[in-house]
Amino acid sequence: MTIVLGIETSCDETGVGLVRDGVLLGQALASSMEEHVRFGGVVPEIAARAHVYAIVPTIQAALDDAGLTLDDVGAIAVTTGPGLATALHVGVAAAKAIAAATGLPLYGVHHLAGHAAADTLDHGPLPARSVGLIVSGGHTSLLHVRDLTRTPIEHLSDTLDDAAGEAFDKVARLLGLPYPGGPVIDRVAAGGDPTAVRFPRPLTGRNDSRLGFSFSGLKTAVARYVERTPDLDVADTAASFQEAVADVLTRKALLACQDQRVDTLVIVGGVAANSRVRSLAQERCDAAGIELRVPRLGLCTDNGAMIAAIGDLLVRDGAKPSSLDVTVHPTIELQTAQLV
Template sequence: MLVLGIESSCDETGVALVRAEGPAAPPRLLAHALHSQIDMHQAYGGVVPELASRDHIRRVLPLTRQVLAQAGCGLEDIDTIAYTRGPGLAGALLVGAGLACALGAALDRPVVGVHHLEGHLLSPFLSADPPEFPFVALLVSGGHTQLMRVEDVGRYELLGETIDDAAGEAFDKSAKLLGLGYPGGPALARLAEFGDPDVFTLPRPLLHSGTLDFSFAGLKTAVWTQVRKLGDRVCEQDRAHLAASTQAAIVDVLVKKSLAALKQTGLSRLVVAGGVGANRRLRAMLDAQAQRRGWRVHYPELHLCTDNGAMIALAAAMRLQREPQRARRDYAFDIAPRWDLAAA
């Protein structure tokens, strides 16, 4: 089964081809292409939905041709077309859904809508060290921070989630307070490399709450308070120290909640997925804790941490290996800007 995956939920246009041989064989990535809109949105300090949608329209067909050429395949070789159904920006989602349904109708091929977070959750199965079920998943993608117990594809139990700002939002908003550009998270992480995380004392919200929920809004407020205290006296080294302290606070919460989830479930495997999963401090701390306890931590390849078509094609392939009936041929435009993963 050859699956074409299309991702257009926010500010990256991704297209990929994945081949699935059978239930016992893991799907293989044949080719993928990605266009990031970072340069376009930098002037506005964040994603402009209308501009994002229009750029997806410009990019998605050339990327599809590029992926087919890389894989040495033609349109007639595609068995199924997958697209990100949600969550995401409505206009952006419609671009991917529209192309998928149009190709499906033209080729007489089934289409399947994929949950964006399920794509992230399953993306480590394309890595050189894929996980095995069951495992705990830490999803840290954009406005989402969640801990899930994953028994199998489609069998997800929510253990905890953010009640306000997500980890990615805390990175981005704190970066903006520090005068860093868009995207803020990677910029803050780079600046943090030159700072001391112990210079500023920042809160670790809900760290001792006894639950697996997250809250990062208070941390953002604490960063704002420190920036105000520094005022005009702030120098580049102070900004680096504050960036390092902010990153340390976010990572400490993510690590300790993840360890608590593993202990609570009795599982010994953790999957970390989403853009924040590329953070080097987070990976180093999780790896150190896992080595100490004899646990395993799995990540997607770094180039697959952000939004991409490969994770969408993969998630569709793994779903269809277990539930072939999910593929449909009615070709109706169907998106879900807000969509609970448990109901996917």
């Protein structure tokens, strides 16, 4: 069985993982998050420079974690899109260098397919049909997933504007909380009342898109509330905002499961680590008789294990490797797991 080394550099985290036959053997992660905090968001040039410094040590750290050497590796998988162009180029260049030097097959893969594959490391193969909810700083999508490597992935809906994770970051700034906003709002909200402020639930009206997402208006509603509230309770506001996001995400995800007549919901991406999203999804799935699959917290955010996981699926499926002139695709939509 082939050991696949996965490389992820789509944003601000340098991730490397090693997977064989659906089992995570080892991984390592280097983050440049602290370098972006003072800017309130990721600066592409800083992220790319950090990847250059981190890529070789992180590959070695992942190999050490697995107790392996590069000689044990049988294939390379790398994120080729979507993401920050300059950051993606660092990972792709490293993967090409290894493939060229060793003769190992190279697989360029879609970042979001990696997120979906991350769940298989915890819960085994995906069912024949499922609904996937991908929620992160740059993406909020509902997908009809069949076979990740063999059949096209059907987009049921995508956000019309801000992704859920982006809304968390912007609302955190409105509340005077540090970047990144998702984890800090989750922590602050634990001490607040989620019913204190009835923020709007975007696109849930009778004439709205049944599965559509939009979080820009919710962000604006929070901004207006903050402006007109002199004695602002940050914890209550954070909890109420978080409740609105979790309510919309889980409500639409369950509707998608009903529409597609599937009994499995898979939630992945950085926002899948949010405690309220996880708990409300579980509550609603239990009530509807839907199986909920959410990866462990460490596999929700960007990491190399998820890229190794989708590479492992491609290798086991007998997919043809990508060529050594594979390039980056910073804005490509998820339709197929492999990008050639």
